[in-house]
Amino acid sequence: MQQMNVIVLGCGRVGSTMARAMFQDGHTVTVIDLVNEAFRRLGTKFKGSRVVGNGMDEDVLKRAGIEKCDVFVCVTPGDNRNIMAAQIAHEVYKVPKVITRINDPIRAETYRELGILTLCGTTLLSGLMRDFVNTNEWAIEKDYNKEYLSLNA
Amino acid sequence: MYIIIVGGGSVGYYLAKTLIKTHHEVLVLEKNRGTHKTVSEELGEVVMQGDGCEVRIMEEAGVGRADAVIAVTGDDEDNLVICQMAKMKFNVPRTISRINDPRNESLFHRLGIDATVNATKIIYNLIEQEIETNEVIPIAALKRGNIEIVEIEIGPKSPVLGKRISNLQLPEDALIISVIRSDHGMIPGPDTKFELEDSVIALVSADKEHDLRDIFTEINS
Numbered sequence: 001m002q003q004m005n006v007i008v009l010g011c012g013r014v015g016s017t018m019a020r021a022m023f024q025d026g027h028t029v030t031v032i033d034l035v036n037e038a039f040r041r042l043g044t045k046f047k048g049s050r051v052v053g054n055g056m057d058e059d060v061l062k063r064a065g066i067e068k069c070d071v072f073v074c075v076t077p078g079d080n081r082n083i084m085a086a087q088i089a090h091e092v093y094k095v096p097k098v099i100t101r102i103n104d105p106i107r108a109e110t111y112r113e114l115g116i117l118t119l120c121g122t123t124l125l126s127g128l129m130r131d132f133v134n135t136n137e138w139a140i141e142k143d144y145n146k147e148y149l150s151l152n153a
Numbered sequence: 154m155y156i157i158i159v160g161g162g163s164v165g166y167y168l169a170k171t172l173i174k175t176h177h178e179v180l181v182l183e184k185n186r187g188t189h190k191t192v193s194e195e196l197g198e199v200v201m202q203g204d205g206c207e208v209r210i211m212e213e214a215g216v217g218r219a220d221a222v223i224a225v226t227g228d229d230e231d232n233l234v235i236c237q238m239a240k241m242k243f244n245v246p247r248t249i250s251r252i253n254d255p256r257n258e259s260l261f262h263r264l265g266i267d268a269t270v271n272a273t274k275i276i277y278n279l280i281e282q283e284i285e286t287n288e289v290i291p292i293a294a295l296k297r298g299n300i301e302i303v304e305i306e307i308g309p310k311s312p313v314l315g316k317r318i319s320n321l322q323l324p325e326d327a328l329i330i331s332v333i334r335s336d337h338g339m340i341p342g343p344d345t346k347f348e349l350e351d352s353v354i355a356l357v358s359a360d361k362e363h364d365l366r367d368i369f370t371e372i373n374s
Contacts, residue, residue: 056230058256080206083237084230087264106208107234110241 003027005069009055009085010076014101016041018073020151023048027071030064043152055085058092066093074100079107086116157182157219159205159235160226161192164251164272168225169196180214205235208242221247229257236266289366292354300358302330305369307351313369319343326358327365 004027008019011033020042023029029048032055033039039050053060055076066072072089074082079102086100099117102108108120131139154177158165161183172179173196181196182205183189193200203210205224216222222239224232229252236248252258252271261269278291293302307314313321318329318341332341333352339345347353357365 056257057254078230080228080230080234084233087233088260091263092260104207106242107206107238110238113241 001025004071005065006030006071006073007032007061007064007066007069007089008073008075009082010074011038011041011050012075012077013041015073015075017148017151018075019048020046021147024151032060032064045151056081056088058088061085061088061093066095069093069095071095071097071099074098079104083107083111083116086111087114090116154178154220155215155218156180156221156223157205157211157214157216157239159222159224159232160251161185161188161200162225162227164225166192166196168223169199173199182210182214206231206238208238211239211243216243216245219243219245221245221249223249223251225251227253229253229261233257233261233264233266236261237264240265289362289369291362294359300356301362303355303357303362303365305353305355305365307347307349307353307369309349311347311369313347314349316347317343318345318347321368323368324357324361324364326361328356330354330356 006022006027006029008015008029008031011019011031015031019029019031023046030051031039031042031048032051032053034052034054036052042050049064051060051064053063055061055074066089069089072086072095074086076082076085082100082102086098089095090098097117099119100111101121102111102118103121105120105123108118112118128139156172156177157180158169159182161181165181165183169179169181179199181192181200182203183192183200184204186202189200189202201214203213205211216239222236222245224235226232232250232252236250239245240248247267249268249270250261250266252261252269253273255271255274258269258271290304291301292304295301323329329341331338331354332345332347333354334348353369355365
């Protein structure tokens, strides 16, 4: 696998897990969050960079190395913050891969049409659960939770 | 015109009041229930509770027939999404956004917002006009700030004092359009001499403003 420069915006549960996993995969990872305490979730094994600041502020993005970034992941708790940061990364800095969580399905669809890769937690989870109830089978074979536990091992 | 204002803070409130007075049809959308209650007590039926980023709420607000959507919340990311959604989902002809962080202005234009109002910058410019003396004071910016109209006070140490306009080495992109002497404005000619306390009004491109300042103001001020 080719080594990539990854920026993760938002160090909540999703952001910290993604950052740790990508770091374990051998990528260069930088995490941005508004508050320092959020970085506690990264644990002791994570040796990537941590940047405190607002992910929509271009000074902060530059400090995080956005000019040499291959992958930009937006997972703050706010849909609109994710949308704005994703557009800055996509439009201004031409980051090749921008992935954004947008929990409102309509906004997720609208911005997907603009060329930003969006993932909607709402439809993803409800769809997976519904399929399981109807068919008794999981649509996703991979057990991501086991993978998470191996991060802690 | 039918205008939807998103954000019922003080900007949205006074904007709505002014627009209603000028006989526009106005709807104010406010997310926060407490703020909504306060504003609707004052403005009545034209205030609706809801999140302007939600398509369902905007449909209820009648965005389909809106002539303009104005986003004036205190968060730039919300204002951006409100305007973009109005444009992309509902083809609203005109979207206007308040900008809180002045650095976002060019980004918003790039992302398709028709017009922005940058209150921080406007207030900053006003303050600059108040506190700067003997300097080049911006009065108005034309063409998004590429050309400026500036005012220069001639102080006792100004190097141009007593000189004629024709003796100045003005930058190419600068033009003196008026000299105001004791509240009397005149159109200057090549022979106009500068006197103490003259106010010089000039048209200058933004990147030549510093050159103009160097000509008119004392070096060691």
